[in-house]
Amino acid sequence: MKNIFRIISFLEGVSYLLLLFVAVPIKYFQGDTSYVKMLGMPHGVLFMLYLVLAVALKKEMKWNVRKLGIVCMASVIPFGTFYVDKKYFQK
Template structure:
């Protein structure tokens, strides 16, 4: 489950960055909203999966409630999921 969470966290982080730096400017500067709808839907699904998996992984990694809150907060901060991956998830080979 941890490996799946790592993959979802990276994808969620990428989708957030795509929204902030590519699709939002396309929507509001160039009045082209289609990419925002597509990436926004993918980001929403990835966000929900990230939250559920974080709660599941909490028990596997024996996180306390404070750590879980930090991991959850990382999902809404740009580059947060990448930092969370390095700090809170074990390295796999």
Template sequence: MLKNAYSRFRIISILEGLSYLILVFIAMPIKYIGENPYPVKIVGMSHGVLFILFCIFLFDALRKCNWDKGIAFQYFVYSLIPFGFIIIDKSLKKQPQDS
């Protein structure tokens, strides 16, 4: 499942996107409505690590799968949008995979 750059990028894309949704729609309301900043610290740190891994795996997939730099930039921009990971996943199905 995680044997190639394509699979690793696809998995980290989903995990990073889900962590972003948890941060924005669960942890942030708890911070501002419930006046408890602790969930944002935990989820925010986790999301930060996953985002860094996303960028590393994106670069790895760009090189090993011979993707166009424009597609890689597009995936990066999608990662900044809530639910963007769904667009990335659909688009990934059309991209060439490495061996």
């Protein structure tokens, strides 16, 4: 389950960065909403999977509520999922 979470975490982080730093500027500077529409749904699905897997991993990783909160909050901060991977999953 940890490996699946790490993969979803990486994909969620990349999709968030693409949405935030590529699609949104194109939307507001060029008026083209197609990139937001194209990246928005996959990012939303990955975000939900990230949260569900984080809650499922709480017991396995022996996280307290504070650590679970940090892991969940990291999903809304740019580069946060990469921080979680480095801090909690790499040996």
